[in-house]
Amino acid sequence: MEIKVLKDILSANDQLAQGNRKLLDDKGVLALNLMSTPGAGKTSLILATIERLKDKVSIGVIEGDVSSSIDAERISREGIPVLQINTGGECHLDAVMIQRALGNMPLDDIDLLLIENVGNLVCTAEFDTGAHRNVVIASIPEGDDKPLKYPLMFTVADVILLNKTDLLPYLRFDIDAYRRSVRGLNDKVEVFEVSCETGQGLEQWLSWIDSQLKRL
Amino acid sequence: MEIKVLKDILSANDQLAQGNRKLLDDKGVLALNLMSTPGAGKTSLILATIERLKDKVSIGVIEGDVSSSIDAERISREGIPVLQINTGGECHLDAVMIQRALGNMPLDDIDLLLIENVGNLVCTAEFDTGAHRNVVIASIPEGDDKPLKYPLMFTVADVILLNKTDLLPYLRFDIDAYRRSVRGLNDKVEVFEVSCETGQGLEQWLSWIDSQLKRL
Numbered sequence: 001m002e003i004k005v006l007k008d009i010l011s012a013n014d015q016l017a018q019g020n021r022k023l024l025d026d027k028g029v030l031a032l033n034l035m036s037t038p039g040a041g042k043t044s045l046i047l048a049t050i051e052r053l054k055d056k057v058s059i060g061v062i063e064g065d066v067s068s069s070i071d072a073e074r075i076s077r078e079g080i081p082v083l084q085i086n087t088g089g090e091c092h093l094d095a096v097m098i099q100r101a102l103g104n105m106p107l108d109d110i111d112l113l114l115i116e117n118v119g120n121l122v123c124t125a126e127f128d129t130g131a132h133r134n135v136v137i138a139s140i141p142e143g144d145d146k147p148l149k150y151p152l153m154f155t156v157a158d159v160i161l162l163n164k165t166d167l168l169p170y171l172r173f174d175i176d177a178y179r180r181s182v183r184g185l186n187d188k189v190e191v192f193e194v195s196c197e198t199g200q201g202l203e204q205w206l207s208w209i210d211s212q213l214k215r216l
Numbered sequence: 217m218e219i220k221v222l223k224d225i226l227s228a229n230d231q232l233a234q235g236n237r238k239l240l241d242d243k244g245v246l247a248l249n250l251m252s253t254p255g256a257g258k259t260s261l262i263l264a265t266i267e268r269l270k271d272k273v274s275i276g277v278i279e280g281d282v283s284s285s286i287d288a289e290r291i292s293r294e295g296i297p298v299l300q301i302n303t304g305g306e307c308h309l310d311a312v313m314i315q316r317a318l319g320n321m322p323l324d325d326i327d328l329l330l331i332e333n334v335g336n337l338v339c340t341a342e343f344d345t346g347a348h349r350n351v352v353i354a355s356i357p358e359g360d361d362k363p364l365k366y367p368l369m370f371t372v373a374d375v376i377l378l379n380k381t382d383l384l385p386y387l388r389f390d391i392d393a394y395r396r397s398v399r400g401l402n403d404k405v406e407v408f409e410v411s412c413e414t415g416q417g418l419e420q421w422l423s424w425i426d427s428q429l430k431r432l
Binding site for chain 2: 037038039065066067068070089091118119120121122123126139141142143145146148149150151152164166167170171
């Protein structure tokens with residue numbers, strides 16, 4: 001009974017997600033769903049991406065948070081369209097929330113839509129938002145065992161940014177073991193080692209975005 | 217309709233949680249529910265606590281994970297009773313899972329039960345497990361804005377361990393601002409600054425456990 005309810009919700013969500021994706025396709029907007037634990041660096045990555053791409057690509061941002069609008073305020077200072085979704089306790093963004101947000105986004109004027117999901121390595125992976133690609137931001141301080149403990153997230157990822165590599169000298173983190181664990185779950189995903197703090201490795205991420213924009 | 221279902225589930229959970237707490241009280245076992253983001257240091261804290269207390273206090277551990285038994289294996293090497301709960305995708309522990317686990321724990325032989333919840337800063341806070349106290353492990357690399365973004369977790373916390381203080385020299389983290397944010401949500405919670413890596417600050421945590429054991 002409980003399972004049935006959940007299945008119905010997921011199926012309704014999938015239909016709405018497909019509708020979102022079709023609208024984005026029609027408008028020629030590439031949408032990326034950014035997921036991570038709290039504090040892995042989603043907002044820092046968005047800010048670093050805006051800084052490097054805003055003269056070449058028109059960017060919009062949807063900010064998902066359980067509460068507060070701290071991140072949306074940080075991003076709106078960059079002078080690009082940003083929409084805050086407060087989930088009011090919900091642990092993930094879903095396709096209904098994104099559908100409503102898209103209705104308030106100037107889709108004719110943007111090429112790239114960055115969706116910052118709620119910080120959560122479990123539930124966010126279960127709900128299709130309608131974005132074209134799933135981007136997982138992992139971080140060195142989280143430890144190298146996370147793919148084994150939270151496998152669904154790493155299975156649905158199209159690209160993984162392993163962030164905060166500037167902290168590698170101060171922490172134990174086996175990058176080879178990490179890459180092997182990821183590969184065991186998902187043999188298509190790309191893993192980029194980056195530091196949003198120093199900018200190191202971000203060129204791979206920017207090239208990847210460029211390649212995805214060209215595919216659209 | 218959907219809200220009603222959720223309410224029913226929560227109410228059933230609360231009743232079971234009360235049953236768990238009564239059983240623990242009858243057996244004279246103090247149970248602590250450890251919650252955090254993935255990778256903040258729950259397992260490291262459990263290991264550090266076992267190392268320092270095991271000659272004085274009989275400890276048992278319940279390990280909650282979406283998948284894998286890595287942490288339970290690490291802890292079982294310490295020669296103390298440990299039970300793994302794999303939630304099979306579920307993003308939190310609930311009172312039913314703990315009820316089953318308690319049935320397989322040697323409650324007559326232990327004084328302190330450490331329950332490691334799933335790494336999740338949202339959903340775990342919503343479900344009473346039947347533990348006596350909620351312990352939140354925060355960590356410096358997560359950033360000082362987490363209480364504002366995930367307020368429920370900091371509202372239900374009885375004690376917060378701000379872990380990985382050994383990384384303070386390499387990161388921006390305003391401890392005063394953090395403490396103010398926490399205080400704004402919860403004026404009873406205690407905040408201990410610790411490093412499970414160096415052991416710094418752990419004596420406050422151990423004294424706190426001691427005070428809670430005496431209250432039981």
